[in-house]
Amino acid sequence: MKQYKTYSRLKRFSHESSLTLKLGLPVIIAHLLQTLMQFVDTIMAGHVSSHDLAGLAIATALYHPVFLLMLGILISLGSIIAQLFGAGNRQEIVRNVIQGLWLSLALAFISILIIANLEPVLNKMGYEQEVIRVASDYLKALCWGMPAVYAFVVLRMFSEGLSITRPAMYFTLLGLGVNIVSNYALIFGHFGFPALGAVGAGWTTSMVHWVMFCAMLVFCMKASMFESYRKFIAFSRPSWLYLHEILRIGIPNGFGIAAEVGLFAMVSLLMGTFGVTAIAGHQVAINIAAVTFMLPMGLSFAISIRVGQAKGRGDYVATRFTGYAGIILCILITAVTAAVFVNFPEMIVALYSDDQDVRSLAVQLLYMAAVFQLSDGMQVGALGALRGLKDTRVPFVTNVVAYWFIGLPTAYLVGVYFKFGPVGMWVGLIVGLSIAAVLHSWRFRTLTRRLLRYPESVKSNDDHASQMITY
Numbered sequence: 001m002k003q004y005k006t007y008s009r010l011k012r013f014s015h016e017s018s019l020t021l022k023l024g025l026p027v028i029i030a031h032l033l034q035t036l037m038q039f040v041d042t043i044m045a046g047h048v049s050s051h052d053l054a055g056l057a058i059a060t061a062l063y064h065p066v067f068l069l070m071l072g073i074l075i076s077l078g079s080i081i082a083q084l085f086g087a088g089n090r091q092e093i094v095r096n097v098i099q100g101l102w103l104s105l106a107l108a109f110i111s112i113l114i115i116a117n118l119e120p121v122l123n124k125m126g127y128e129q130e131v132i133r134v135a136s137d138y139l140k141a142l143c144w145g146m147p148a149v150y151a152f153v154v155l156r157m158f159s160e161g162l163s164i165t166r167p168a169m170y171f172t173l174l175g176l177g178v179n180i181v182s183n184y185a186l187i188f189g190h191f192g193f194p195a196l197g198a199v200g201a202g203w204t205t206s207m208v209h210w211v212m213f214c215a216m217l218v219f220c221m222k223a224s225m226f227e228s229y230r231k232f233i234a235f236s237r238p239s240w241l242y243l244h245e246i247l248r249i250g251i252p253n254g255f256g257i258a259a260e261v262g263l264f265a266m267v268s269l270l271m272g273t274f275g276v277t278a279i280a281g282h283q284v285a286i287n288i289a290a291v292t293f294m295l296p297m298g299l300s301f302a303i304s305i306r307v308g309q310a311k312g313r314g315d316y317v318a319t320r321f322t323g324y325a326g327i328i329l330c331i332l333i334t335a336v337t338a339a340v341f342v343n344f345p346e347m348i349v350a351l352y353s354d355d356q357d358v359r360s361l362a363v364q365l366l367y368m369a370a371v372f373q374l375s376d377g378m379q380v381g382a383l384g385a386l387r388g389l390k391d392t393r394v395p396f397v398t399n400v401v402a403y404w405f406i407g408l409p410t411a412y413l414v415g416v417y418f419k420f421g422p423v424g425m426w427v428g429l430i431v432g433l434s435i436a437a438v439l440h441s442w443r444f445r446t447l448t449r450r451l452l453r454y455p456e457s458v459k460s461n462d463d464h465a466s467q468m469i470t471y
Helices: 002-046 050-074 076-087 090-115 119-124 129-143 146-161 166-188 198-222 224-230 240-274 276-313 316-343 345-349 356-388 393-417 421-453 455-470
Strands: none
Touching: 002 050, 002 166, 002 198, 002 276, 002 316, 050 076, 050 090, 050 129, 050 146, 050 198, 050 240, 076 090, 076 146, 076 240, 076 276, 076 356, 090 129, 090 146, 090 224, 090 240, 119 129, 129 198, 146 166, 146 198, 146 276, 166 198, 198 224, 240 276, 240 356, 240 393, 240 421, 276 316, 276 345, 276 356, 276 421, 316 345, 316 356, 316 421, 345 356, 356 393, 356 421, 393 421, 421 455
């Protein structure tokens, strides 16, 4: 009997994993394509001058925290739409999308105010004037694409919340093509355009954002799969009731992402105290780990969708199983990448540098990365499951505690105070990610147990919230 139950669970896990993978694979590819766009920008700018490359790197470092915060707010819309889709409420889905577009405009305006006025910050950092000029002009060029990229995210969340994930992948691939051709024209001055250097990459990025948004908008307005939703489209002014729900979930989610990104940024800054070799070795290892992180991160979006849809249907047993299956799948995938790191570190690192000292350190750090791959997969999978339940406040607090109150001090103590160097700094990353992984998973266990024990109270709360929005 036990063998039959085990077989039944394994069969169900296999089925659930295949559905999550089918849903998540296009998201993973889209994220990898976006990473490839940044790679193309960096490579092309590097062929212009060291000033252009430095300006691009500094501008990107300033842009990403702002962008990721706003992105974290907007992707919460995917969980709302997934639950409404599970409940079969098409009209509310359309209303949330319209309000999401209003919110995207507001967030774009805030982003532009911040990004377009960072030159005083650059001046205080003491960079060369040419580097400051490149970075400032690049950021100002990016501002023209901010409304488009945020609106694209809203439409992408609409599509993905309905389990339609391939369009974003196709349009990101289109964006990559436009990015390569436009960079060639604007960075180096071909086809009659002036040679703008790294600043040209900023204008290209804005252009790509508008192309992707327009393509996604046309798709949503014309594709037959959205026909049943288009009849509910009607102009409506910003509604605080809808915006409050998106912001209630989105703001903690955005700051939670910022907390994790901030830990890695601080470790990178502290790595500078160990010299150039340490910085280079760390950069190589963290870049490799960032690429493989796209796998569980893409799956976490799929987990959010499937958990949200199951909860919207009121199927709390499936909600719990889907979340657990997704978390386990993320761990299994990161176990594979960890095995690759352990068995082929020299081969991987050789792609990045010819400096023997840099390669030696990067290999050591890849062994450390193999350890935190499992924690990273577990925490991002659990975060996806929690986001599907619209639970973001407690995960935000968990991230702050795990990363800033435990992970970062551990990195400093082991790496700097006890003089274990770069490897010691990565101990802090492992500790922070591991604590976050355990606490996020425990939170999902607690919430889903509550769903199963008190389903009627959950339903009544959802009905009350729905009535509030309707009125």
